[in-house]
Amino acid sequence: MGKPHNREKLHDDKGNAAMDFDYSTKTEALRARVADFMAAHIYPNEQALFHTAHSQADRWQPLALLGEIKQRAKAEGLWNLFLPQSEHGAGLTNMEYAPLAEIMGRSPFGPEAFNCSAPDTGNMEVLTRYAAAEHKERWLKPLLAGEIRSAFAMTEPRVASSDATNIETEIRRDGDEYVINGHKWWISGAPDPRCHVLIVMGKSDPANPDRHKQQSMILVPFPHPGVTMKRALPVFGDDDAPHGHAELIFDNVRVPAANILLGEGRGFEIAQGRLGPGRIHHCMRSIGVAERALERMIRRLESRTAFGKPVAEQSVWRERIAESRIMIDQARLLTLKAAYMMDTVGNKGARAEIAMIKVVAPNIACKIVDWAIQAFGGGGVADTWLSSSYAHQRTLRLADGPDEVHRDQLARLEQRRYQNTDPARSGGYPNVMIADGLSEPGLPL
Known part of the structure; x- marks a missing residue:
């Protein structure tokens, strides 16, 4: 279910071991429970939910079957897992919640089943932090109970x-x-x-x-x-x-x-605080989409024969499978790093990491879903999960800030790192050498 294959440790800027990506016992137990619930109640009912959503007379009515599934999740205590530092949630850090959101994200119906879907998650965090008691009673309480949106x-x-x-x-x-x-x-x-x-x-x-x-x-x-x-x-x-x-x-x-909320002139401040967790939750779910797309792609390729051998043995598909695994693991590691940074230095301190994952995760999910569609041939564009996943991941490249904005912010942060540093200490001169050996460090060509 998308666990890193080995224990991963990264280091902070001082070289100290800081980020341990081995899942805790608490997280492992919750991962197993969420995965079991998805296998028992979400995947078997997914096609029925898609069908009802597209065929019921009033298309805007909530799905009754999903409502029943939500009550099961609530009864099992798999509820409001996203909400940190609150008596209403599971008290998980971003690092602990990340693998759970990844599993939920494998189905478009997963997040709501656990009352962990956008935009309610971000709104509940805002209400928890900033709303008056009367507003918490009127809106936060029923949101936490899954009674309203x-x-x-x-x-x-x-x-x-x-x-x-x-x-x-x-x-x-x-x-x-x-x-x-x-x-x-x-x-x-x-x-x-x-x-x-x-x-x-x-x-x-x-x-x-x-x-x-x-x-x-x-x-x-x-x-x-x-x-x-x-x-x-x-x-x-x-x-x-x-x-x-x-x-x-x-x-x-x-x-x-x-x-x-919070007072006049505080809206941008609230927005930045709200969008940080919202962006990382989207990225966590995108990784789940990419993992499921890769699994479905491989199973499809292994079931088809073309030009005298299984399609899975065609070199182009082996390359795509390998590239998919590389992209997914890169995206997951970046996301876990961002989660760790948010937990330890706050959303502002993690803004570069958040910008990186917001660009990377939807893009790799888009690419892998696109390859899965190609693997399914004509069936790929008719497959409801694949088509809806592609549409959603492509939309995510615009939601909560387009790719270009995140890249621009990341570039400015990167440029700022070197503004007051000595290039002699790092070999950072613009022109170090050319083929004839006439150029000198720091001198124009």
């Missing part, structure tokens, strides 16, 4: 939302209320009739010279007067029901002033 409204169609400081939605104080006006889209989970609360990010102080203190986050009940769902957005032509992604209009939406 939630959504996070940040992205907007009129601006490049990859730069969150661009958002234009207005959050204006008016006495004891805030008035919200704006246009949001890609609001995952909002079409779900169980969605009862939105966390909305907008500008409360657009004139603030500090662009990162212009934004606030506020809780909006849903449905609510002034909030209109314009449409459910298609994903590669599919409406992605019953979860879905909505385009919402906020027209003079009024909510109590007490609904502001």
Whole structure:
């Protein structure tokens, strides 16, 4: 189930042994329980869940069978495993949760079965940390119980939302209320009739010279007067029901002033704290998708004969199998390193590692799923799991920040490492030698 093949240790910048990737006894026990639950209740029911999702009269209604599975998981104590440092969760670190999320991610129905699906996980963490007691009672408590769902409204169609400081939605104080006006889209989970609360990010102080203190986050009940769902957005032509992604209009939406989270101007701060765990959870699940795609690809190749020998023995497929294993293990090690860093130095200290995995994990999953589709031939594009997995992993290259933004941040962090260092200590001169031996270190060619 995707455990590293050997005990892995990495070192910190000082050369000290720091990261031990051998799973703890606690983690191993939970891995076995989650894997057993998936084998008993998720995989056997997966096709039935896909069929119901695509054929029921009201496509936006929750899947009754998945609801039954959730109750089983809850009864077995396999519930809210993502939530650290809380009496409501399992108290797992990111390192401990990573292999569990990987197993859950092998099926699109896995995370919700354990009440560990996005965007609820990030929203529950925000409510746990920042919400008032009355809001925890109204929304956090039923979210933790799996009775309602939630959504996070940040992205907007009129601006490049990859730069969150661009958002234009207005959050204006008016006495004891805030008035919200704006246009949001890609609001995952909002079409779900169980969605009862939105966390909305907008500008409360657009004139603030500090662009990162212009934004606030506020809780909006849903449905609510002034909030209109314009449409459910298609994903590669599919409406992605019953979860879905909505385009919402906020027209003079009024909510109590007490609904502001943490205070005015703290929205960007909350967003950064929320998106760190959210990004790593996505990456953990992506690795699960890649592992399952590789397994299915190999089993398919071994069952087919072409040009006189098993397809699995064709050199091109052996190369792809090997490359898949290399990519998966590289992605997993990077993800575990990011998890370790988040646990030890915090999300800000791990921002380079988070940026790396957010680029790597969906890309390798996309590639391996694509190869699996190719291995299945015409059946690959008709296979519901493969097609939905490809669509989701391709979408993840945009969600929670596009690849380009993460690469840009990583490049700037890397450049900063060398700004005040002596290149003579590391051989870091731009021009060290050319073929005729005339160039000298540090001199222009």
